[in-house]
Amino acid sequence: MDMDPSSPVLLVDASCSVSDEDSEVKSQGNYCSSQTDTWRVERPLGNSELSYFLPSRASGVNDMYLHLGFVAPEYVVRRARVRMVWAILRIRHPLLASKVVMHDYDDVRFVFTPPQSPEDALVDADRNLEYRISTKDELIDSYLNGERTLSNDRVSYLVVSQGGTSLPSPPLTPRSTSSFDEHESPSYNHDLMICAAHFLGDGMALHQFANDLFGLLGSDKTISDLEAQLKEELGSRWGGDPTSTAALPNALEDNFTVNHSKLRHAVEKVDFQLSQQKLVGGHTFRRQAKQPRHTIVPTVSYDPERTTSILKKCKAHGVSISAALFAICNIAWAKMCSEKPDLSMMMYSALNLRPYFTAKPANDSYWFLAVGYFNVILPTFIPRSIDISSLFWHRARVAKEQSTRAARNRMIVSRSLLMAEERGQRARLWAKEDDERERGTFVPAPAPVPTADTALRTPSAALIGLSLLGNLDGIYKHGTFPAIKLHTLTTGSRQRSGGMLLFGYTFAGKLWISLGYDVNGFEKVMVEQFWENVLQTMDELLMK
Secondary structure (H helix, E strand, C coil): CCCCCCCCEEEECCCCCCCCCCCCCECCECCCCCCCCCEEEEEECCHHHHHHHHHHHHHCCCCEEEEEEEEEEHHHHCHHHHHHHHHHHHHHCHHHHCEEEEEECCEEEEEECCCCCHHHHHHHHHHCEEEECCCHHHHHHHHHHCCCCCECCECEEEEEECCCCCCECCCCCCCCHHHCCHHHCCEEEEEEEEEECHHHCCHHHHHHHHHHHHHHHCCCCCHHHHHHHHHHHHHHHHCCCHHHHCCCCCCHHHHCCCCCCHHHHHHHHHHHHHHHHCCCEECCCCECCCCCCCEECCEEEECHHHHHHHHHHHHHCCCCHHHHHHHHHHHHHHHHCCCCCCCCEEEEEEEECHHHCCCCCCCCCCCCCCEEEEEEEECCCCCCCCCHHHHHHHHHHHHHHHHHHHHHCCCHHHHHHHHHHHHHHHHHHHHHHHHHHHHCCCCCCCCCCCCHHHHHCCCEECCEEEEEEEEHHHCCCHHHCCCCEEEEEEEEECCCCCCEEEEEEEECCEEEEEEEEECCCECHHHHHHHHHHHHHHHHHHHCC
């Protein structure tokens, strides 16, 4: 059957036998009317999704994880309960339970086959759920540096660990078994890790999902209550007329109402090119001889009292902790930089595009990718005539201004869409090249002839990326799951060789900073010195 690769469709299973009387063609495609037949819904990946999917195929580059450490009674993490909650959420967020089918570099599709029954939903959830006896560090190291956990057929996965540091808290006390109530049982330490491919969604989706998961796990609902909820949600979302109710969340590009005027498109393209030419950065970490990638994530947290003090200090100087972290990285690098002081230092970060959506969503799930990117550019040198504290707060305010200007720019949507298109095109070219190299058929293109323009072009290298998640306690509604006490959060993704990303966020009343990087991809002493400078600069400028 010929189909427009840009349109979402509902398809009958290949094994279905459908007569003309039992089926009809509608705007979304074909479906089976028989209750015994299966059907599926699919849609193509957009440019943003492709830019994450294609590089992930070989070793899972950008596969996300979210680790949460918590104290809770044993019943909260019993497999039967976790499996039931996991099944409910996979019904609610169909991309998590989808598969990815690649037909061509321009035609890659999400394919979701709704479970035919609650039992099928539980089987699917159980297949993508694993219990281990591992510490937090073992869980994260295994995910980042071991064999890939995810695949085209398994785009999300849930891991629960009751081992490692799991000790009774508070200590067990004798009680009569006849009066035992599981909701009053002793609490233990547990670890949970949510794994999801980055082309499914972003950090906002990941954290909102974790909050919903703990909200169900820590609720007063019994297994019977949760089972009833699973049946209800499966029926209401996927049990009716598929042509009127079934849909996957939109690709990023479909969430905007686009003006197709040729003049407007030309203006947007010129604006995008001019904005890209302003990105000047001449500093990078020195690379190390190629070795197998090995990601580590050194993490530091500040107790609630110091965190409150840091946040108050930032507020008094008119900036957020996010803007301050740009300046922290800038000062930390400038302290150790002895080359090219005349060139600026550039850092990049992600921008949540959800507030800019203008099109009606096809599905009420929040699991989708909605990120754009912006850059902060700061001077590298430290003038001797200026007090370091004054210089730091000035640069934090400059970082805030640049971030605000990027978020409020009236061309933010067109710039984001054009950047997504450019990233998608690059991903297709590189994926094709990778496949040809693997087959031994790759022929390098002739090197471009240098021109006056290329010789004079200013460098546009970014030193580091910052993932600034803000106050996560605004997302995690701790009071709605009182049986669970969340105390630790670590997040990141599988990196490519030479990858580096700094994370900053507040969680459980604490400020957390972590640096995820390929320890074999950079000159060891240089990165260690930078990280030491980051922590020292925090102490000197934010804690005194």
